[in-house]
Amino acid sequence: MSQAVTFTDMARSRRKLAHALAWAGGLALLSWAWNGADMRPLDLFRDFGNMAQYSRDFFPPSFRDWRLYLEEMLVTFHIAVWGTALAIVSSVPCGLMSSENIVSPWIYQPMRRLMDACRAINEMVFAMLFIVAVGLGPFAGVLALWVHTTGTLAKLFAEAVEAIDPRPVEGVRSTGASAFEEIVYGVIPQVLPLWISYSLYRFEANVRSASVVGMVGAGGIGVVLYEVIRGFHYAETSAVLLIIIAFVSLIDLASAGIRRLTI
Amino acid sequence: MPPAISVTGLSKTFNGKWALNDINLNIAQGEFVALIGASGSGKSTLLRHISGFLAADQDCPSLITVLGRPVQRQGRIDREVRAVRAGIGFVFQQFNLxxxxxxxxxxxxxxxxxxxxxxxxxxxxxxxxxxxxxxxxxxxxxxxxxxxxxxxxxxxxxxxxxxxxxxxxxVKIILADEPIASLDPESARNVMEIISGINREQGVTVLVSLHQVEVALRYCLRTVALHHGRVVYDGLSRDLSPSLLRGLYGAAADEILDSNAAFVSAPVKPGLVPKVAEALG
Structure with missing residues (x-):
């Protein structure tokens, strides 16, 4: 009896120690990063007046050039459409080749590392690289979104494939079908709703990203945004930001609606 | 005429435990054979080897052929296994659609x-x-x-x-892995009638694994019984008496003798083995 009591006491004190260590570790990390991140919370209060002044400059928004903004917003939308479409097409083979229940480690390990690389590097960086290759403009933005989105979508596609029920695939295999036929008739029907949902979600994200890749010169509303910020035209900046917010919300609503239909 | 299914010296271990132990089995074309045994006796494993879903242990000289064509030899699946599978219809317990x-x-x-x-x-x-x-x-x-x-x-x-x-x-052969285990009694009877019709009318060879011996008695002339991965009985279904099954399986016999109302109560068709059905009922 007394032995059992000492045992639970030991377990409890061990858990307390683990909690204390976890907290200590977390706090140590935060304080170590404090200087590197140049944290100056008091400045928020000291410079409050400046910020109030700065925010006042944004109002009222100036929609004088709204035609241009809308046109460029549409270009941004087109960049997102093509960047996502190309990414979906290349994510199907890349995703299947990253799935451990479809291919051997000799294929999925290198493919996963390649996808990691595509995902790790931001769209902005890819955009700057592609601008050197294909020149300023929307096409560089499309290429940047394509590469980065393939990295993300292929991983999501592969996760869906790895979670399938193997039995329908075996059912197709039992008829003497080839490996590709097993995928088309056994795997794809199971993952398609998820794949569509992921693709639409990435499309939403890409409309947001496409408005940013423009800032490095890859076309669309981002170019306009960069110019008005650089020119201290805050009323115009505010108008552009409002248009981006309205457009992105609209796309989010629409794609959420479509996603609900597909599941 | 080559046998529909021929299995020689088949052994399989999972993590050092015997799943199949030196199985030898010949099934002629046109036969309707039941494969019975308690759960875990190796029925599924055997069927999955015959269609080449599983490979046998490599250290024993096993050979599986279907209609004279090799499926696997010494634990290595044949390159042409897809062409062999095309001639085999596999019916799964969970349908696999x-x-x-x-x-x-x-x-x-x-x-x-x-x-x-x-x-x-x-x-x-x-x-x-x-x-x-x-x-x-x-x-x-x-x-x-x-x-x-x-x-x-x-x-x-x-x-x-x-x-x-x-x-x-x-197909020329149907392998059915517990095709009626997930079905209600009426659907189960319906499915067995369809399979047996295909066997009679088209001469398709059928090897069907079953959980209950009554079903085997009703439809299959021949029964192969597995116990702990070994063939413990291979012969006429009608010779399988409850006492013989108790001798083969011990306490586990109750699992396969568990009566299935739909099959016991249904009228027995001529050509089957009514005497044994009565003995078991």
Missing amino acids: AGRLPLITNVLTGLLHRVPWWRSLPGWFTQREMAEGFSALARVGIADCAWQRTSTLSGGQQQRAAIARSLVQR
């Missing part, structure tokens, strides 16, 4: 092995191929469900669709 596809598409997967890839991958089937799918569904009595999403159908309907897939596949 793609739930989101319409029933007819699942049935048409049976002809993938003889459709060129440029038509099979985009799913372009000819009028004649579609007609073959529909007539197979009509044969098993569910033609009106052809365009329904498979997951919306009952277990019995899905299992009949799986049999329709084998018909479209124009």
Whole structure:
């Protein structure tokens, strides 16, 4: 009896120690990063007046050039459409080749590392690289979104494939079908709703990203945004930001609606 | 005429435990053979070796052939196994159909092995191929469900669709792995009647694993009994008395003798083995 009591006491004190260590570790990390991140919370209060002044400059928004903004917003939308479409097409083979229940480690390990690389590097960086290759403009933005989105979508596609029920695939295999036929008739029907949902979600994200890749010169509303910020035209900046917010919300609503239909 | 199924010296271990231990089995073309045994006795494992889903242990000289063509030799699956599988219809306990596809598409997967890839991958089937799918569904009595999403159908309907897939596949052999274990008694009887009809009318060889010995008695002339991965009985079903089964299986015999009301109460057809059914009932 007394032995059992000492045992639970030991377990409890061990858990307390683990909690204390976890907290200590977390706090140590935060304080170590404090200087590197140049944290100056008091400045928020000291410079409050400046910020109030700065925010006042944004109002009222100036929609004088709204035609241009809308046109460029549409270009941004087109960049997102093509960047996502190309990414979906290349994510199907890349995703299947990253799935451990479809291919051997000799294929999925290198493919996963390649996808990691595509995902790790931001769209902005890819955009700057592609601008050197294909020149300023929307096409560089499309290429940047394509590469980065393939990295993300292929991983999501592969996760869906790895979670399938193997039995329908075996059912197709039992008829003497080839490996590709097993995928088309056994795997794809199971993952398609998820794949569509992921693709639409990435499309939403890409409309947001496409408005940013423009800032490095890859076309669309981002170019306009960069110019008005650089020119201290805050009323115009505010108008552009409002248009981006309205457009992105609209796309989010629409794609959420479509996603609900597909599941 | 080569045997429909020939298994020699087949052994399989999973993590050092015997799943199959030196199985030797010959099934002639046109036979309807039951494979019985308690759960874990190796029935599924044996069937999955015959269609080449599993490879035997490599250190024993095993050989499995189907209609004279090798499926696997010494634990190595034959390169041409897909062509052999095309002649085998596999009926699974859980049907193994793609739930989101319409029933007819699942049935048409049976002809993938003889459709060129440029038509099979985009799913372009000819009028004649579609007609073959529909007539197979009509044969098993569910033609009106052809365009329904498979997951919306009952277990019995899905299992009949799986049999329709084998018909479209124009198989010579049906391997059925506990085809009625997940079905209600009425659907179970229906499925067994369809399989036995295909055996009688088309001469398709059938090896069916069953949980209950009454079903074996009713439909199969010959029964192979497995226990702990060994063949403990291979002979006429009618010679399988409860006392013999108790001798073979000990306490586990109750699991396979557990009576199934639908099969016991249904009228016995001529040509079957009524005496044994009575003895067991």
